[in-house]
Amino acid sequence: MGKGVLTAICATLASSVAVAERSDINLRKGVTDISEQVYGLHMTIFYICVVIGVLVFGAMLYAMIFHRKSKGAKPANFHESVKVEVAWTIVPFLILVGMAVPAAKTLIAMEDTTEADVTILVTGSQWKWHYKYMDHEVDYFSLLATQQEQITNKFDKGENYLLEVDRPLVIPTGQKVRFLITSDDVIHSWWVPDFAIKKDANPGFINEAWTKVNEPGLYRGQCAELCGKDHGFMPVVVIAKEPAEYERWIAEQEQKQLKAKEKEQKMLAMNMEMEELMDVGKQVYQSACAACHMPNGEGLPGVFPALKGSDVALNDMPKHIDVVVNGVPGTAMQAFAKQLSLKELAAVITYERNAWGNDTGETVQAKDVNALITGN
Amino acid sequence: MSSVADDLHHDEHHDHKPAGIMRWLLTTNHKDIGTLYLWFAFIMFLVGGAMAMVIRAELFQPGLQIVEPNFFNQMTTVHGLIMVFGAVMPAFTGLANWMVPLMIGAPDMALPRMNNWSFWILPGAFLILLSSLFLEGGGPNFGWTFYAPLSTTFSNDSTALFVFSVHIMGISSIMGAINVIVTIFNMRAPGMTWMKMPMFVWTWLITAFLLIAVMPVLAGAVTMVLTDKYFGTSFFDAAGGGDPVMFQHIFWFFGHPEVYIMILPAFGIISHIVPTFSRKRLFGYSSMVYATASIALLSFIVWAHHMFTTGMPLFAEMFFMFATMLISVPTGVKVFNWVATMWRGSISYEMPMMFALAFIVLFTIGGFSGLMLAITPVDFQYHDTYFVVAHFHYVLVTGAVFSIMAAVYYWLPKWCGKMYDVTLAKWHFWCSMISVNLLFFPMHFVGLAGMPRRIPDYALQFADFNKWISIGGFAFGLSQLIFLALVIKASRKIGEPATAQVWDGAEGLEWEVPSPAPYHTFETPPEVK
Structure with missing residues (x-):
């Protein structure tokens, strides 16, 4: 599929274009108008929190230092004040309204997915x-x-x-x-x-x-x-x-x-050698299958089934092809028909039938896989 | 009538408790059950903490070193479940069992046998949950939030055990909550009107109503997971006409009130400790009660702020943003009231006060990040990153857990009759205080810089902070062993004897009984003026 070439092209491209600015301790501004608005909202709400924090913790610290018993502080007698209590209910509420308006504006813009190019x-x-x-x-x-x-x-x-x-x-x-x-x-x-x-x-x-x-x-x-x-x-x-x-x-x-x-269509007429199938198959297996079935084919007991020594991989070849191509509905086994080429499918199935002591000696060819997909 | 009084008087001298293990298995005494709950919570805190140590060890540096990703996911899942349902909630229930009857002048909880039952099914639930880790394929690995379909189609068979254990935890919580409500409604001492009730009793009463309202919702969610997985239903499967996002709506309809279940009793505790050590009455008692009630009511209409990225309609995103921002108003009132209580008081710094002060500052920091998370457009950036992890550990560890520790220091002399070891207490406080901030504060930074949560391995830019976070984690974990030593020492009755009053500024009925509190108290109800 020329994946290697493509990766190389992408890598060269990547090194030639600017890499977005990022911070190790803060949100990044990003590279869109929206992301900059989001960053602005983030910093606004952060500074609001800082100001409230300085006031509240400042008052607390003042009391902790100057109203200490060890300094001979005598307790006052007040324990309520309607005025103060109403004030510190209303003022935060107004601050929140001030914050909610720009946040709502940005949100509306973010959710407008119309007129896309x-x-x-x-x-x-x-x-x-x-x-x-x-x-x-x-x-x-x-x-x-x-x-x-x-x-x-x-x-x-x-x-x-x-x-x-x-x-x-x-x-x-x-x-x-x-x-x-x-x-x-x-x-x-x-x-x-x-x-x-x-x-x-x-x-x-x-x-x-x-x-x-x-x-x-x-x-x-x-x-x-x-x-x-x-x-x-x-x-x-x-x-x-x-x-x-x-x-x-x-x-x-x-x-x-x-x-x-x-x-791919031309491939159907050709037969590949065991050695080539195993080489390609191993590569495909590592990138597409090993995450669940593990590189050694033993799977994760109780989570993902083993392929090593499994009945499907040793005996039932049509079922093996079917499982890889169409997946198993209702389980984590995906359908690989769209993810891999016919050649890769054939190779990986061959690999699974001949690796880790699964010595069936059988090869699976692209045309076998194609036959299952097209129903012939 | 007089013969009843005679009988009660007679009981005072004969406790009628079997010796050894049977005392604890069969006990219907609120103090015994409170003690059981508190020890259970402490053990679970250490078990869940050990799992956090595994998580932090793996995250100490980039790459996979110690555990497999699948096991890592089991650790994050079970750590969360144990800390929420095994440590914080039982600890508060334990405190309620010990303190609510003492505070309202009742001889015991209203339903003592159910009380015994609600505790003793808990160890079974956690045994089931923990044993599932040893099954083939391991225990639950889908996060404590168990989002479908990861927990249904894509989970292994230990899910059935997970569901069963959550059911039992839920039943236990509901029974505990019913007991608290019935006790508070019916057994207050003569003269203790609603607006004379201690704040801890008020906050627990409201918490108990929250529990009864939402624990059945959790039970419903796990049951639907069970039937989706094993019985072919499609509640959360689009292929059968269901919706995976509906799971999240149901879960968080439980989950959001749940976070207030874990913080309202903490508000109550702090509202006792701050006045005691400021030697001044609590500022704005009635506004505290109303604020608690408003927080509880609002907690039912903010759940979807956990789900802003699920693709809700714009209107819903706006509604949940505004409702969530609104919660910071009554929460702010609480913090302002505590500071006003301290203002022009006569403050001293015994250990309960130290933890209470740490609570006020650090919980407020968690509140600030919560306010930031409420802003929907910015939440898209914060969501599911370490910023969220930092936020909820600030409110749950330096919030809920610190309040529980403050409560233990505050009431331990009453329970054991001995003063705690002050030197150990100081070590415990300062080690915890420094390490917990080293542990959780840098999480804000890595989260903002873009580190997702629930990952066993991370990009190199996060390496430095994660190392420090892990060191903070290990230090915080070890610091709790000092606390363990201190509690064991006090419960083995080693230390200075405590007076009935214990703290010179303390007020309330619990300080009118001797220290240690006798096995039976208030057999004749006290008169509250």
């Missing part, structure tokens, strides 16, 4: 994001690109540890981009702090959000709703390009996806 369907699943451009024949998955060895501390951690993906989302600058957000399994939440967008991806429902990015750049975020074991490992990366550059990019992607489909 570009619409992208964002679908979360355990544990990756899928992007589909509604006006083009382009859609792809976006997976964590950090190596497993970095996570398990075998390699040094890179600069963008856990915040890097193989294929970032690409959007145009200066245009209103609408996101339709949903999920294939549990609830996820698509969050890009620089856009001030955080919207839950609910299975069976579609949420909307929008952004209009002013500057080209690369923006990172993460899934924000606990979605199972690898919730911490499904980042979001968005690249904003100038509209002309974006148009070139999307046309190029359309071409590539078309070519890949043609190539």
